[in-house]
Amino acid sequence: MAFATSRLLVRTRAHSAIMKNRNDSIIRASTVLLKSQQFSTNNDPIRDKTVHMTSSRGVNVLHDPLLSKGTAFSIDERERLAIRGLVPPRCQEMDKQILRVKHNLDICETPLSKFIFLAALQDRNETLFYKLLIEHLEELAGIIYTPTVGLASQRSHSIYRRPRGMYFSSQDRGNMSAMVYNWPQDEVDVIVVTDGSRVLGLGDLGANGMQIPIGKLSLYVAAGGIRPRAVLPVVLDVGTNNEALLNDPLYLGMGHPRLEGDDYYAFVEEWITAIMTRWPSNVSNIITIHVLIQFEDFKYPHAYNLLNKYRDRITCFNDDIQSTSAITLAGILASLKARGLAQEDLSNERIICVGAGSAGVGVCEGIIDCMVDQGKVKTREEAYRRIYMLDQNGLLGNSAVSAGDKSRVMQGPERPKGSLDERQLCYVKSDLPDRMNLEDLIEEVKPTVLLGLTGIGGVFSEKAIRTMAQHNEKPVIFPLSNPDTHAECTAEQAFKWTDGKAIFASGSPFKDVKLPNGKIGRTNQCNNSYSFPGIGLGVVTSKASRVSPEMFLEAAKAIADIATPSQLKEGILFPGVSQLRHVSNKVATRVCEVAYQQGLTTKKLKEGEVLADLVRDSMYDPEYVPLVNHHHMA
Ligand SMILES: O=C([O-])CC(=O)C(=O)O
């Protein structure tokens, strides 16, 4: 493949370009980082690190979560930042602080109370929050991210404490280009934005959807090494159609039905224009300040329409369509190896995808891209024949659309219910009974892989899964909807109904299952958290101007290559969530290579510089650095 042959050359060029970028970004940073030895930092516990220059003093330092160290300020710092006497006398090191916060977290009785505790910690001291998160990533990802973030989103208005991120609402139309200057950071690397219209598999949660960008960006920092001060969570509050929220006096979003049609797209356009003015992306190859926009949890078909509208204009991607696709493809590729097959056998698979929304269609497009890339199918049409897609009415068949009738291919609410758009149309199977149900379809086509992207808990019936097991030595069962309560089946069910033969992956975490024969049924978390942090890190590090489909394809291959043969044999497809930083590093390196290969960045690399090292070195590590006040310097 082309990427492989030129990788060496790309490495050297890419590296020097990125070094220059880093220097540029350090110089233009509003808060300047300098070597500590250049200043008198007498008795500072931390030497040989950078210092952080700030214009803040006194309580403003203590109450800024990006600056605060809680009880860890040194005597020197207390003096020069005018906080002497404002904190308890003992200077405590971070490991002691970690002991305290972990203990306080452990005595929280419910996942939701842990969520609230962690949010409060993040609002007090981000460095400590990220240290704790990284040290206990596997345990805490399930709190700040799926599944608990789902519950926190549903309750967001009643557990509200402090604001985080930015809200743009229907009453802000005409003002967004001024509002963006209310955000205090001049440098933003990643924005995650949602309109709250399809929060995980939970549907329309309006402005409560804010918890999702916050959670995703926490993973961007913890797993992807993006700097905490360079992330911005955003909600576009265009109203909600959720009656319960509209009638709830505590709800904090706009109390009207969603804007749709032209009003909706004009709203998003105004927001994008405001963002691009405040943090311009690449302008005709002259790379200026750069921001990556991740669209998150937009309902179908808005998710696709926005992606298609902006993907060639700005640096953006849609997480549910593209990163879910990358990780699911990685799971299927790894499962081929786990079944003793080669990754190149993908085109021989028969795949059923239950769910035809943004995630379902996105996942299948990624699989098709890979089949075409492997060259075993001649055309995309041939690849489409390997995938059977169902929506809530069964197999996509003739009745939903009289094939070729483009007049029915419409977007948005105007589209007649039950009809398909041009993306879903590709999967219509005219040679099978129309609207066949899942069980009959499995019996008929004997699929090797069963994917669930419906958002509806329990749609994989016992009969469906048992039939999968009849036809496969190792049936691949991926109930991918989030959170766990919306998974198409549980891990217990998948292993029980396949007599322990399943290769299992879910969107939200499930515990391994003890099988009656004493063996362990291994569960895998096939969640886009394996892909988006690394893709973002790669784009930010390489300063790529666009996020290309090849980046997702290469990310999938990189992730599929991580599990060892013995892990694969046991049914382990990915390393555990505790290894996310390692996975992100690998993904980001591959993404950088693609960026250089495709000419999506113009920065030069120095001779001999290695891209993988550069990615690793650019990752944020939560450690306290000495704080110095501008006035003190003068
Ligand atoms: O957030 C997650 O766990 C995965 C995701 O993007 C979704 O389900 O919408």
Ligand SMILES: [Mg+2]
């Ligand atoms: Mg999502």
